[in-house]
Amino acid sequence: MLKRNFIKALLATTMIVGVGLPAFAQDAFDGPTSGPVAAEGKTIVVLAGDLKNGGILGVTTGVEEAAAKIGWTVRVLDGAGSVQSRTAAFGQAMALQPNGIVINGFDAVEQQAAIEAVAAAGIPMVSWHSGPKIGCDAPGGIFANVSTDAMTVSETAAKWAMADGGANVGAIIFTDSTYQIAIDKADRIKKTIEDMGGTVLEYVDTPIAETSSRMGPLTTALLQKYGEKWTHSLAINDLYFDFMGPALAAAGVDGKANPKAGSAGDGSEAAFQRIRSGQYQAITVAEPLNLQGWQLVDELNRAISGEACSGYITAPALVTEEGLAAAGESNSFDPQNGYRDAYAKIWGKM
Numbered sequence: 001m002l003k004r005n006f007i008k009a010l011l012a013t014t015m016i017v018g019v020g021l022p023a024f025a026q027d028a029f030d031g032p033t034s035g036p037v038a039a040e041g042k043t044i045v046v047l048a049g050d051l052k053n054g055g056i057l058g059v060t061t062g063v064e065e066a067a068a069k070i071g072w073t074v075r076v077l078d079g080a081g082s083v084q085s086r087t088a089a090f091g092q093a094m095a096l097q098p099n100g101i102v103i104n105g106f107d108a109v110e111q112q113a114a115i116e117a118v119a120a121a122g123i124p125m126v127s128w129h130s131g132p133k134i135g136c137d138a139p140g141g142i143f144a145n146v147s148t149d150a151m152t153v154s155e156t157a158a159k160w161a162m163a164d165g166g167a168n169v170g171a172i173i174f175t176d177s178t179y180q181i182a183i184d185k186a187d188r189i190k191k192t193i194e195d196m197g198g199t200v201l202e203y204v205d206t207p208i209a210e211t212s213s214r215m216g217p218l219t220t221a222l223l224q225k226y227g228e229k230w231t232h233s234l235a236i237n238d239l240y241f242d243f244m245g246p247a248l249a250a251a252g253v254d255g256k257a258n259p260k261a262g263s264a265g266d267g268s269e270a271a272f273q274r275i276r277s278g279q280y281q282a283i284t285v286a287e288p289l290n291l292q293g294w295q296l297v298d299e300l301n302r303a304i305s306g307e308a309c310s311g312y313i314t315a316p317a318l319v320t321e322e323g324l325a326a327a328g329e330s331n332s333f334d335p336q337n338g339y340r341d342a343y344a345k346i347w348g349k350m
Contacts, residue, residue, distance in 0.1 A: 036305035049105035050081035054268020062293015081209030124303035158192035169198035245280035
């Protein structure tokens with residue numbers, strides 16, 4: 001009953017959309033209703049930070065779907081999880097002379113020189129999760145940085161852990177200091193846990209791009225160090241939990257037992273599957289990745305057309321096993337609120 005009341009209260013105070021709860025359908029699209037018609041015949045490049053990351057992949061799929069509707073050509077370049085590969089992808093993008101660029105899932109500061117070159121060339125840029133400033137006029141000449149409110153997402157994950165474990169919570173937080181937004185999210189998780197009376201056992205800084213090799217041995221070491229004191233794992237991204245389960249299983253930990261895992265983003269397909277089956281992840285605070293892909297195309301159309309960005313900020317969803325059981329077979333948070341038709345109408349493509 002405590003958990004159910006917590007979720008209801010959270011929905012009322014933070015406008016989080018609960019998967020499987022009545023608000024999940026989102027009766028009406030709450031984004032823009034006007035804007036420029038489609039700029040015809042454009043080619044855009046998506047610079048994906050790492051397509052192994054479910055959030056980045058989901059947004060890329062949304063961009064491709066929206067581009068097909070607006071009538072644009074899309075070229076996707078995979079940064080493959082490394083700074084060097086993302087730098088090379090920027091070079092490839094410039095050689096293609098696109099009409100616009102989508103920076104997808106990495107910190108703009110990392111590629112500052114390349115972004116300055118794009119801006120100098122007059123090529124409009126939009127981004128997903130490129131830094132802490134959300135919305136219009138992001139640093140580096142980025143027209144719009146699309147995201148949910150990262151601090152709300154972080155607080156939601158932390159409050160779930162406290163509702164689940166109470167004062168006995170012993171949390172380990174996983175982050176990646178390569179990205180400023182990841183540091184900010186982890187700091188907010190830590191502060192929320194401690195302000196509510198929980199304990200943060202350790203703050204683990206390990207690269208997202210190396211989770212496949214690091215998380216197994218790291219999980220084993222943390223189990224040996226903390227044992228039953230470790231009640232909850234909280235991470236800034238679902239990808240950390242893609243590789244934690246086998247180590248927990250090898251240690252004899254049940255998929256629904258402590259340490260329970262909760263992610264402050266992004267709501268990957270793999271995370272939904274783990275939550276649905278009760279296997280080593282209890283919740284994720286998911287973003288509407290496909291919708292955000294459509295928003296990126298709309299924002300880029302506004303930039304190309306010389307109009308102001310929309311300023312729209314999407315709402316996340318607290319995804320639980322209970323909610324997924326009520327929601328059917330979907331493995332993504334895709335609000336059924338008519339956003340596809342809304343954007344198509346703006347573009348003159350209905």
